[in-house]
Amino acid sequence: MMASLTNTTGGLKYQGLLESVMFSTLTTVPCCIFLLVNTAMLMTLRSRPLFRETPRYLLLLNLLCADTTQMALSQLLYLLAVSRAPLTYPPCGVLVMLADLTNTVSPLTLVVMSLERYVAVCHPLRHATLVTARSTAVAVAAVWAISWMNVLTQVVLLLDFPFKDLQSLQMADFCSKDRMMLGVVSEVYDRGYTYFLFASTSVVVASTYVAVTMAARLASSGGASARRARDTLLLHLVQVGLSLSSTLYSPVLVALSRSVSRLLFVRLQNVLYVAIFIFPRCLSSLIYGLRDKSIRPVLLQHLSCGLTLSIGTTRPHFHMRDV
Known part of the structure; x- marks a missing residue:
């Protein structure tokens, strides 16, 4: 993902100072706004025992932490x-x-969230037994462990580079x-790992979506809950695609760099940076904050710095099947 900045900064010499400041502002302002929204969402999920003890909200908390840090x-x-x-x-x-660590945590957490929705709809009698706060904590720990293993592997490959031959560690x-x-092996590993992560997470989320869709069609009762879960899984699939869009982002940039002028390329890349890398990191807050009837009034209260909003003057009623 950071590789996408190569041509951006390389083309800054073709921009005037005013335009460079303008593009920096256009990326920083949305990022600050989305960080504010995510922070309010994190405060919301830590504000009530229901959110702190429900597996679904614990997974959402982990996803938001990774996305906010990544942003x-x-x-x-x-x-x-x-x-x-x-x-x-x-x-x-x-x-x-x-x-890179947080960029790996996000799609893996979405996989766990999709599996949780699958169990809730397709195996409702076993949901309370399988999906507990303890099992959720184990799943979150496993997600971070897998992500750390990827980072440690990259560090080991990086150590093979002969840094002693460099005149200075200054970049x-x-x-x-x-x-x-810094080495061919590192590049091959990173590309292979990213492609594998994209393919495997997409297959898992898509499979759970198909299974829940079939359950929604066959269910004679509780169909509304299955449909809500299906819609949530569809959003998860979109999130996975956006989270791992860097796999397609770099090739698209290479193609653009060959077909448009340098200055136009830099301008397009700044826009794509906000659309593909900044906005998706706030998508979870928008999805759950607006769709979940339990979260919405508390989130609005935090966004308004504790002031009472006309839209949320009533006490929130918690419905466990809102999403």
């Missing part, structure tokens, strides 16, 4: 690249690895994931 790190790397701030390899590596260019791929 903040992406914007930090973007601003460092735009300002051409000098960095050495060690701090750049830490930032890139943390961003000649801006910090990005592309600049940290």
Whole structure:
């Protein structure tokens, strides 16, 4: 994902100072707004025992933590690249690895959330036994462990690079994931892992969506709940696609760079950066905050800094089957 910044900063010399500041502002302002929304959502999920003890909301909390961290790190790397701030390899590596960690956690958490909805609809009698706060904590720990294994593998591959042959650890260019791929093996591994993650998570979420859709059609009772779960899984599938859009983003940029002028390419890339990397990180808050009747009034209260809104003056009524 950070590799997408290569041509952006490379083309800044073709932009005037005013235009560079404008593009930086156009990316930073939406990012700050979405960070505010995500923070309000995190506060909402920590504000009531219902949210802290329900497996579905615990998974949502984990997803939001990963997305919010990923959004903040992406914007930090973007601003460092735009300002051409000098960095050495060690701090750049830490930032890139943390961003890659959270970027892996998001789709894996969506897989777990999809499986939870599948069990709730297709095996409702076993849902209370299989999906508990304890089993959810184990699933979350497994997601982070898998993600950390990917990061540690990248670190091990990176250590094979002969840093001692470098005159200085100072990076000649801006910090990005592309600049940290210092060997062919690292590039091949990263590409293969990303493609595998995209394919496997998409298959799992799509399979659960098909299963829940069939259950919704066959159910003589509780069909409304199955349909809501089906719609949620469809949104999860969209989220997986957006979370892993970097697999297609770089090839698209390469194609654009060959067909449009340098300056136009930089402008298009800034727009795509907001649309593909910033907005999807706020998608979870928008989906659950607006669709879930339990979350909506509490979220609106936090967004309004505790002020009473006319739309949410009544006490929230909690419905476990809203999503």
